Amino acid sequence: MSTYIKIEIKTVSVEQLEILVAELSEINFDAFEENENCLSVFIKEKYFDENELNKIIVPKNITYTKSIIKDTNWNAKWESEFEPIIIGNFVAVRALFHKPVKSVKHEIIITPKMSFGTGHHATTYLMLQQMQSINFINKTVLDFGTGTGILAILAKKLGAKKVVAIDNDEWSINNARENFVANNYTDIILLQKDRISDPDSNQDEKFDIILANINLNVITSSIKDLKNISHQSSKLLLSGFLSPDKQTLINSFISEGFKYIETTEKNEWISMLLTKS
Secondary structure, X not given: OOEEEEEEEEOOOHHHHHHHHHHHHOOOOOEEEEEOXXXXXXXXXXXXXXXXXXXXXXXXXXXXXXXXXXXXXXXXXXXXXXXXXXXXXXXXXXXXXXOOOOOOOEEEXXXXXXXXXXXXXXXXXXXXXXXXXXXXXXXXXXXXXXXXXXXXXXXXXXXXXXXXXXXXXXHHHHHHHHHHHHOOOOOOEXXXXXXXXXOOOOOOOOEEEEEEEOOHHHHHXXXXXXXXXXXXXXXXXXXXXXXXXXXXXXXXXXXXXXXXXXXXXXXXEEEEEEEEO
């Protein structure tokens, strides 16, 4: 059973909070609790490097405390605090212990665990929201960095004929598998891998829609891979980065033959839609 390190960062402004989430995700922190003037972040003990943490924290003149938390303790805490997310009349994300939400077209059941992606963070919320405007009927979909599997599940609910979900984290793979079963989508193809292209992948397969809610570095380093698995009308829906990164990311994709369509924004985080041009 994995042990996690919890870092509680004090007196965080809204601006600092958004930047910290982005920076800490780059050094393997994979779960975040946002509270007023405080940010709690979690990382597997085997990945924790306090020197790397201090490089981010110290220049910002903020303080933090460190504690150890077991999986079972985290899960109990997470379950006690997890509240449904409702996006208009489009979709609701809830746990099994919540009452059904009857006012929406789609419900997603998520078992609350350490995996990132319950809809609470702005990036996941934006991805779910923007998926509403995309036609998924009979489409093939890749969910790159699936986390809890929430986007893959919604893709199936919206009519996708084939969904492939990949992640490099064993915890996320196990959690996504549970959530696929809970939502009756055991036909979603779930793969544990570090990147899109590897010797085990089908290099000839092209996807109609690619979903990627990860972080800026992973997205930018994967642009050529994303290009290789796209056809002329493929759509890419991306998130995991802040509004100041928008133009740099657009330029990077345009240079590889993609066309920018639109962005949506929430709390300085953005979700971006592109297509292969």
